[in-house]
Amino acid sequence: MATIQHITSHLPGNIRIHAKLERFNPGGSVKDRPALWMIREGLKTGQLDKTKVILDSTSGNTGIALAMIGASMGFKVRLVMPGNVSDERKRICRAFGAELIFSDPLEGSDGSILDARKIYEENPDHYFKPDQYNNPSNPRAHEESTGPEIWRDTEGKVTHFVASMGTSGTLVGTGRHLKRMNNNIQIIAAEPDSPFHGIEGLKHIESSIVPGVYDPTVYDQKIGIDTDVAYSFTQRLASEEGILCGQSCGCALAAALKVAENLAEQNQPGEIVAIFPDGGEKYLSTPVFAGSDRVTYAEGI
Incomplete structure (x- = not known):
């Protein structure tokens, strides 16, 4: 996991956001x-x-x-x-x-x-047909791997877990394990705030075919994120944190920041873990990184 440092510099020292970087799996993503x-x-x-x-x-x-x-x-x-x-x-x-x-x-x-x-x-x-949207092995994978890893890596200190939703398997499976370890851990679902969004891989649950693995009883709060906000944080993660990642990561960070800022207002500490599902290499041709190919020529060359 990587701790977000610069984008969170306005937060008190007792509130931290950690990113679980799933890009390091063999195929490059949480999937x-x-x-x-x-x-x-x-x-x-x-x-x-x-x-x-x-x-x-x-x-x-x-x-x-x-x-x-x-x-x-x-x-x-x-x-x-x-x-x-x-x-x-x-x-x-x-x-x-x-x-x-x-x-x-x-x-x-x-x-x-x-x-x-x-x-x-x-x-x-x-x-x-694995049928990832309805296969219990989807959330089970996270219940048996992702959740235990987060618990281990934070030494049981995690207070909030944030995941963006596509199939919802990551949120549901990881959330189940963390709740079993400590029922006070808050599970936060992040999703696009509109049916018409540009965040690849994510679902606006209310307007979509609801996955069979989706379990709304697992999470404590759901936060809607605007596409432009998700894009902005995705870009900032690359330029300010050195984390090249996909759009769903920007969505997760935006939700995690809302949680963190709410904790700050209440003078409460927090160890927030957000899932960053993949790397950004697969998105360099998409609008989220539009303009990143600008070329500046040095004078006199």
């Missing part, structure tokens, strides 16, 4: 965890064998994880994703040998879910 758990469960139950093609809907990171693990284990992988996901995500999936099918960009992740479901129903014996 490596549920992807591995779902594939292991499929093999264990016999739903997955070498005659099956792995099929799922994804906004990118789960697809990368499935493609990577599939390649290492000798499985073919077929992914359905919105046509407007970043070019980097598409290229990484293809580099791992996955076949890509693009859904209508205007329908977001819901369009991918529906298209993948249709493909599966046409030939169910041909596919193993």
